[in-house]
Amino acid sequence: MKHLEDHTLDRMLRAHDAATSDTTDLRRRLDARLEVIIADCAAAGPAPATGTPAARRRLAPARLAGVAAAAVAATAAVLLLPGPGESAAYASWTATPQAVADQDRDVAARECREAQRGPWYARTDTAEFDAAAATLALAERRGDLVAVLLRDQGPTKDMSGFCVVELTEGASSAKVRDSGAAGSLGGPPSVAQPDSFVEGSMSQSGVGDGMISMMDGPVGDNVAGLTIHADGTTIEATVDNGRYAAWWPGRIFPDEDTGPSGEGGPEPILTYDLTLTDGTIITGAEPTPPQSP
Amino acid sequence: MDAVPLPLPLPQSPEARFAALYADGADDVIRFVQRRMVPAHVEDVVADAFLVAWRRVEDLPADPSEARAWLFGIARHCMLNATRSAGRLEALAVRIADAPHALPLAATDAVETRVDLVSAWRRLDTTDQETLALTVFDELTSAEAGQILGISPPTYRVRLMRARRSLRHHLDQELGS
Numbered sequence: 001m002k003h004l005e006d007h008t009l010d011r012m013l014r015a016h017d018a019a020t021s022d023t024t025d026l027r028r029r030l031d032a033r034l035e036v037i038i039a040d041c042a043a044a045g046p047a048p049a050t051g052t053p054a055a056r057r058r059l060a061p062a063r064l065a066g067v068a069a070a071a072v073a074a075t076a077a078v079l080l081l082p083g084p085g086e087s088a089a090y091a092s093w094t095a096t097p098q099a100v101a102d103q104d105r106d107v108a109a110r111e112c113r114e115a116q117r118g119p120w121y122a123r124t125d126t127a128e129f130d131a132a133a134a135t136l137a138l139a140e141r142r143g144d145l146v147a148v149l150l151r152d153q154g155p156t157k158d159m160s161g162f163c164v165v166e167l168t169e170g171a172s173s174a175k176v177r178d179s180g181a182a183g184s185l186g187g188p189p190s191v192a193q194p195d196s197f198v199e200g201s202m203s204q205s206g207v208g209d210g211m212i213s214m215m216d217g218p219v220g221d222n223v224a225g226l227t228i229h230a231d232g233t234t235i236e237a238t239v240d241n242g243r244y245a246a247w248w249p250g251r252i253f254p255d256e257d258t259g260p261s262g263e264g265g266p267e268p269i270l271t272y273d274l275t276l277t278d279g280t281i282i283t284g285a286e287p288t289p290p291q292s293p
Numbered sequence: 294m295d296a297v298p299l300p301l302p303l304p305q306s307p308e309a310r311f312a313a314l315y316a317d318g319a320d321d322v323i324r325f326v327q328r329r330m331v332p333a334h335v336e337d338v339v340a341d342a343f344l345v346a347w348r349r350v351e352d353l354p355a356d357p358s359e360a361r362a363w364l365f366g367i368a369r370h371c372m373l374n375a376t377r378s379a380g381r382l383e384a385l386a387v388r389i390a391d392a393p394h395a396l397p398l399a400a401t402d403a404v405e406t407r408v409d410l411v412s413a414w415r416r417l418d419t420t421d422q423e424t425l426a427l428t429v430f431d432e433l434t435s436a437e438a439g440q441i442l443g444i445s446p447p448t449y450r451v452r453l454m455r456a457r458r459s460l461r462h463h464l465d466q467e468l469g470s
Contacts, residue, residue: 016391016410016414018390026339030336034315
């Protein structure tokens with residue numbers, strides 16, 4: 001037979017590689033196992049020669065350090081960039097939200113907290129957004145997708161954690177399709193005027209058809225509804241407990257690769273219609289700018 | 294003058310160093326083990342390998358290439374332990390798929406050649422399979438492969454040459470039969 005060159009032989013062999021390219025499920029299980037193993041080792045006193053104290057410790061941050069730094073630097077509305085979106089996953093999205101059943105809300109909130117905490121090897125005890133302490137502000141359903149808004153706020157903190165969770169009605173397990181935390185540090189939460197709303201935290205992630213945007217903020221006492229127009233897409237936000245939230249497949253900002261918004265940062269390409277409790281509709285409503293601390 | 298990016302500082306704590314090792318290396322180790330173990334045992338072996346890595350984190354090389362080889366070496370020992378039944382096992386058999394997957398294949402890679410290649414691979418002894426796999430599938434350098442096997446890079450290169458020769462010999466026999 002014709003002599004095969006090394007590189008030809010290697011190429012033919014690689015076509016028979018027994019390893020799989022997608023390790024996602026296995027990684028998820030390993031993440032959970034290793035978290036327990038390492039926590040137990042740290043609690044017992046690790047084998048490394050340095051002799052770490054026997055107290056249970058959480059691992060220091062690894063990959064997410066840069067993201068956390070972006071949040072610290074911001075003073076007004078900020079933008080964090082979570083993972084890439086998956087366009088096919090958002091096919092069931094609807095412009096108008098539906099109510100979410102209590103059970104689905106609880107499942108989605110649990111998954112969102114886990115996603116916001118991140119994998120064990122990238123957690124931090126000093127996160128600007130504390131997913132464990134955050135309260136569930138609102139939840140909504142759009143097709144098979146449940147959005148969850150968690151709030152972590154205080155005298156010097158105004159942070160929102162937002163997740164889009166794939167969850168068919170009544171299912172016991174869910175898959176977080178996208179998540180991000182955004183907001184501001186250094187001052188109290190923004191407050192809206194009675195007939196207005198605040199452009200609060202915004203996040204945009206993914207590229208091209210897979211782009212997804214999330215936003216939320218406070219509304220005034222007289223606000224019953226908020227409609228968002230975003231680059232050809234119209235979205236009815238959910239308004240509940242003095243806050244609105246919305247997400248959609250598409251963009252908030254003109255550029256895909258952008259840094260924190262706010263003063264000197266990118267401007268959102270959104271317009272708004274506000275519906276008041278007396279039925280008045282304010283077309284092209286101007287938002288109250290977020291307050292600087 | 295162009296700015297020169299500064300090297301990232303090494304994580305200081307054992308936990309941080311291990312976390313970075315896992316974040317960067319878990320997928321590679323999973324695939325390394327998948328090539329050598331049946332699917333049902335992959336997760337356990339990878340978890341064992343990282344547990345050993347954690348216990349020996351003080352020995353973790355600072356160089357990323359050496360760290361990867363160090364981790365593969367640990368995973369290899371875990372697999373040898375897991376598959377050792379009686380007597381001492383010196384090398385690991387490497388599995389390959391019966392059917393080629395989605396990589397583009399040249400027109401010259403005739404179907405009968407590919408089928409015979411699978412048969413020829415399975416006729417190799419485990420030492421030749423392991424030697425070839427470290428280069429072909431795991432894409433390691435001779436230095437890294439030698440580190441994993443505990444031999445020098447020149448010795449590894451000689452083994453690799455012999456393993457290729459054996460594979461060609463078996464392939465010729467398969468095609469001639």
